[in-house]
Amino acid sequence: MTGSTESSTTPAAACCDGSADPAPAARPARLWTVDEHLADVLAAVGPLPAIELQLLDAQGCRLDEDVVADGDLPPFDNSSMDGYAVRTADTTGATAEYPSVLAVVGDIAAGAGELPRVGPGQAARIMTGAPVPPGAEAVAPVEWTDGGSGTGEAADAMTAPVEDEEVRVRRPVAEGAHIRRRGSDVAAGSRVLEAGTRLGPTQLGLLAAIGRATVRVRPRPRVVVLSTGSELVQPGEPVGPGRISDSNSFTLTAAARDAGAIAYRVGGVPDDADRLRAVLEDQLGRADLIVTSGGVSVGAYDVVKEVFESYGGVDFRRLRMQPGKPQGFGRIGAGAGVPLMALPGNPVSAYISFELFVRPAIRTMLGAADVHRPVVRAVCPVALRSPAGRRQFLRGRYSAADGVVEPVGAADSHLVGALARADCLITVPEDVVDLPAGSAVDVVLLGD
Numbered sequence: 447m448t449g450s451t452e453s454s455t456t457p458a459a460a461c462c463d464g465s466a467d468p469a470p471a472a473r474p475a476r477l478w479t480v481d482e483h484l485a486d487v488l489a490a491v492g493p494l495p496a497i498e499l500q501l502l503d504a505q506g507c508r509l510d511e512d513v514v515a516d517g518d519l520p521p522f523d524n525s526s527m528d529g530y531a532v533r534t535a536d537t538t539g540a541t542a543e544y545p546s547v548l549a550v551v552g553d554i555a556a557g558a559g560e561l562p563r564v565g566p567g568q569a570a571r572i573m574t575g576a577p578v579p580p581g582a583e584a585v586a587p588v589e590w591t592d593g594g595s596g597t598g599e600a601a602d603a604m605t606a607p608v609e610d611e612e613v614r615v616r617r618p619v620a621e622g623a624h625i626r627r628r629g630s631d632v633a634a635g636s637r638v639l640e641a642g643t644r645l646g647p648t649q650l651g652l653l654a655a656i657g658r659a660t661v662r663v664r665p666r667p668r669v670v671v672l673s674t675g676s677e678l679v680q681p682g683e684p685v686g687p688g689r690i691s692d693s694n695s696f697t698l699t700a701a702a703r704d705a706g707a708i709a710y711r712v713g714g715v716p717d718d719a720d721r722l723r724a725v726l727e728d729q730l731g732r733a734d735l736i737v738t739s740g741g742v743s744v745g746a747y748d749v750v751k752e753v754f755e756s757y758g759g760v761d762f763r764r765l766r767m768q769p770g771k772p773q774g775f776g777r778i779g780a781g782a783g784v785p786l787m788a789l790p791g792n793p794v795s796a797y798i799s800f801e802l803f804v805r806p807a808i809r810t811m812l813g814a815a816d817v818h819r820p821v822v823r824a825v826c827p828v829a830l831r832s833p834a835g836r837r838q839f840l841r842g843r844y845s846a847a848d849g850v851v852e853p854v855g856a857a858d859s860h861l862v863g864a865l866a867r868a869d870c871l872i873t874v875p876e877d878v879v880d881l882p883a884g885s886a887v888d889v890v891l892l893g894d
Contacts, residue, residue, distance in 0.1 A: 475763070475764060476763070476764075477764050477765065477766050477835075478763050478764065478765050478766065478773075479765070479766050479837075479876070480765060480766065480767050480802065480837050483763065483765055483773060483775070483803065484802065484803055484806065486775065487775055487787070487803050487806070487807050488806060488807065488810055488817075490775075490777075490785060491735075491785055491807050491810050491811055492810060492811070493508075493664050493810065493811060493812070493813035494664055494665050494667060494734060494811050494812075494813075496510035496511075496662050496663060496664055496665075497662070497663065497665055498660050498661070498662050498663075499660060499661060499662075499663055499665070500659065500660055501650050501653055501654060501658070501659065501660070501661065502650065504645050504650070504661050504663045505645055505646070505647075505650060506644065506645065506646075506666050506706055507644070507645055507663035507664060507665055507666055507812075508642055508643065508644055508645070508663060508664045508812055508813040508814060509639055509640070509641050509642060509643045509645065509661065509662070509663055509664075510641060510662045510663055510664050510813070511641055511661075511662045512637050512639070512640055512641050513637065513638050513639040513653065513656075513658065513661070514635060514636065514637050514638070515632045515633070515634055515635065515636055515638050515656045516634065516656065516657065517634050517656070517657070518628050518629035518632065518633060518634045519629065519631045519632035519655055519656055520626050520627075520628055520629070520630065520631060521628065522577050522578075522628050523577065523578040523625055523626065523627055523628050524556075524575050524576060524577050524578060524625070524626050525554075525572045525573065525574055525575065525576050525577075525578060525585045525624060525625060525626070526574065526585070526624045526625065526626050527574060527585055527587040527588070527624045528572070528573055528574050528587070528588050529571075529572060529585045529586050529587040529588045529589075529590070529591065529624065530548070530550070530569040530570065530571055530572060530585065530586045530588070530591060530594075530613050530615065531554065531564055531569060531570045531572045531578055531579050531582035531584075531585055532548065532564065532569045532582060532583070532584055532585070532586050532615065532619055533564060533565075533566065533568075533581065533582065533583050533584075534583045534584050534618075534619055534620065534621045535566075536548055536566065536567060536568075536569075536615075537584075537586065537615050537617070537618045537619045538618055539618065540615050540616055540617055540618050541616060541617070542616045542617075545591075545592070545614035545615055545616045546614070546615045547612055547613075547614055548567055548568055548569040548612065548613050548614075548615060549567060549568050549569070549611070549612060550568075550569055550570065550571055550594060550611035550612060550613055551563075551564065551565075551568045551569070551570055552570050552571070552579075553570070553571045553572075554570055554571065554572045554573065554576045554577065554579060555573045555576055556573055556574070556575040556576045557576075558576055558577060561577060561579040561580060562579055563579060563580045563581045564579050564580070564581035564582040565581055568581075569582075569586070569613050569615070570582065571594065571613075572585060578625055583621050583622070584619040584620060584621055584622060584623040584624065584625060585619070585623060585624035585625055586615045586617070586619045586623075586624075587624060590615060590616055590617045590619070591613050591614060591615050591616065592613065592614040592616070593613075594611060594612070594613045632652075632655075632656060638652060638656065639652065639653070642813065642814075642815060644706075644814070645661070645663065664812060664813035666706055666707055666708045666812060667707045667708070667734040667735055667808055667811040667812065668707070668708045668709075668710065668732055668733055668734045668735070669699075669702040669707040669708070669709045669710070669733070669734065669735045669736075669737060669808065670709075670710050670712060670729045670732065670733040670735070670736045670737070671695055671698045671699045671702060671709055671710065671711050671712065671737045671738075672695060672711075672712035672713075672714075672715055672725065672729070672736075672737075672738050672739075673692050673694040673695040673698075673713075673714050673715070673738070673739045673740055673791070674714065674715045674716075674717065674722065674738060674739070674740040674741045674749070674750050674791070675692075675714060675715075675716070675717060675740045675741070675791060676716040676717040676718075677689050677690055678690065678691070678692040678714030678716075679691055679692065679714070680692055680713055680714065681693075681696075692713065692714040693793055693862060694739040694740070694791065694793055694796045695711050695712065695713065695714065695739070696711065697793065697796065697797055697800075698737055698739060698789075698796060698797070698800055698804075699711040701797065701800050701801070701804075701805065702737065702800075702804070702808060705804075705805045705808040705809060706808060706809065706812050706814065707735070707808045707811075707812075710729075710732065710733075712725060712729060717741070717748075717749050718749065719749045719752055719753050722749060722750065722753045723753050723756075726753070726778065730778070730779045730784055733784050734784065734785075734811060735784065735785050735786075735787070735804075735807065735808065735811065736778070736784055736785070736786045736787070737786075737787050737789065737800070737804055738750060738774075738786070738787070738788045738789065739788075739789045739790065739791050739796040740789075740790070740791030740796075741788070741791065742762060742772040742773065742774045742788045742789065742790055742791075743772045743790070750774070750788055751774070751788075754774060754776070754778060754786065754788065757778040757779070757783075759776040759777045759778065759783060760774055760775070760776030760777070760778060760786060760788070761774065761775055761776050762774045762788070763775075766835055766836050766837060766876055767802075767836055767837045767838070767839065768832075768833055768836045768837075768838045768839070769790070769792060769794055769795035769798060769839070770789070770790055770795045770796075770798050770799040770802070770839075771790070771836075772790050773787075773788065773789065773790070773799065773803070774786070774787070774788030774789075775787055775788070775803075785807070787803060787804050787807065789804070793862045793865065794841070794861060794862065794865050797865060798839050798871065801819065801871070801890070801892065802839075805819070806818055819890050819891055819892065820890075820891045821873075821888050821889065821890055821891070822844070822846075822888075822889050822891060823849075823886050823887070823888060823889070824844060824849050824850055824851040824886065824887060824889045825849060825850050825851070825884060825885070825886055825887075826842075826850075826851055826852065826853070826872060826881070826883070826884070826885055826886075826887050827850060827852060827883055827884060828852065828853065828883050829880070829881060829882055829883045830853070830872070830874055830880075830881040830885075830887075831879065831880055831881070832874040832878055832879055832880075832881065833879075834876075834879050835876055835877075836876060837873065837874065837875060837876045838873070838874040839871045839872070839873060839874075839890075840853050840871065840872040840874065841853065841854045841855055841861075841864055841865055841867075841868035841870075841871065841872070842854055842868055842869075842870045842871065842872040842889065843867070843868065843869055843870070844869055844870040844889050844891065851870060851872055851887065851889050853872060854867050854868045855867070855868075868892070869891070869892055869893055870889045870890060870891050870892055871889070871890040871892065872887050872888075872889055873887060873888040873889070873890060874887065
């Protein structure tokens with residue numbers, strides 16, 4: 447939704463002699479800088495309280511503790527190959543023509559308990575991951591042998607010898623060959639993950655491997671995203687005169703998830719104060735942060751400000767930036783309230799506002815160290831113009847190989863086609879109006 451944000455002036459007053467004398471203009475509302483608004487937002491949010499979660503529920507969360515291994519990993523010496531556990535002296539000088547012939551004293555599978563002892567001139571058939579039996583010093587891969595010969599009958603028990611079974615080893619086997627030593631991956635008492643680590647698939651696998659069933663983490667914030675406007679229809683529904691498809695709620699929900707949040711999308715809410723208030727009351731119970739788009743200007747039908755101001759604690763402000771000049775921020779609800787960020791309704795304005803302000807807030811609530819998107823310097827080969835006193839954010843394509851960035855599309859805040867092709871934001875400072883071709887600019891990198 448759009449609307450003028452210019453401040454009004456008081457009507458002209460008549461002087462005592464009857465001539466018109468304009469009264470002093472009302473003091474214009476303060477214009478916040480981008481940095482001031484961001485600092486205000488980040489000062490009001492912090493990491494969520496730590497909780498204990500089951501491993502899979504902790505995916506995407508940040509550790510709130512150092513994790514120390516209680517035991518060794520692997521917890522015992524085990525075979526890294528299918529083959530035969532042997533004594534190295536028994537394979538010295540073995541060749542394909544003159545192999546070492548060893549008696550097979552048993553089979554050892556992964557998970558075996560009691561193990562056969564391997565003595566001089568003996569071997570034990572062993573599977574990958576199975577414990578190395580006493581007396582054995584190495585494992586001869588099955589490819590280095592004839593695969594065993596004799597009766598060919600499997601033992602009734604893993605520790606029972608196989609009558610007349612023999613194996614021919616055709617190569618010498620060095621001590622320790624193909625054995626995973628106890629503690630070679632993780633030693634008992636060692637720190638395996640540091641506080642602040644984001645838990646992805648491999649980190650969760652490590653926690654499971656060392657026997658952890660739960661872990662203490664900073665939870666992912668629950669972000670409720672809703673867009674406002676009676677002109678909105680849901681994708682797939684007919685778009686009548688004066689109506690548009692609701693794209694903001696999809697963009698912002700996906701962006702919140704990309705930032706690490708658990709995001710819930712609420713469909714477009716019409717310009718009705720009672721309806722908006724009812725939706726908010728319904729969502730407050732599951733939200734750590736509420737993000738809205740639309741209704742933050744001064745249009746006649748902009749009910750968002752009306753509803754939010756009725757809660758108290760929400761400040762609507764204008765920023766020295768383009769796009770995204772009107773912004774709202776505060777808390778609503780009982781007690782300390784839930785942080786709320788009200789973004790402009792134009793799609794590009796909403797997305798850029800999210801990247802600059804909402805994403806850092808979500809990352810802060812996660813307890814992440816990397817709160818901000820990376821910024822690099824690049825050369826822009828084309829001349830740029832920017833409004834005086836505003837920090838402008840243009841969509842662009844960045845080439846890391848060349849150190850060059852080029853604008854994508856025009857500066858208009860409704861161009862979602864150009865936005866979808868962009869992978870960065872080109873920043874033009876507030877004090878720059880004309881930027882010559884070939885100038886170096888700051889570039890905010892988007893995406894992975």
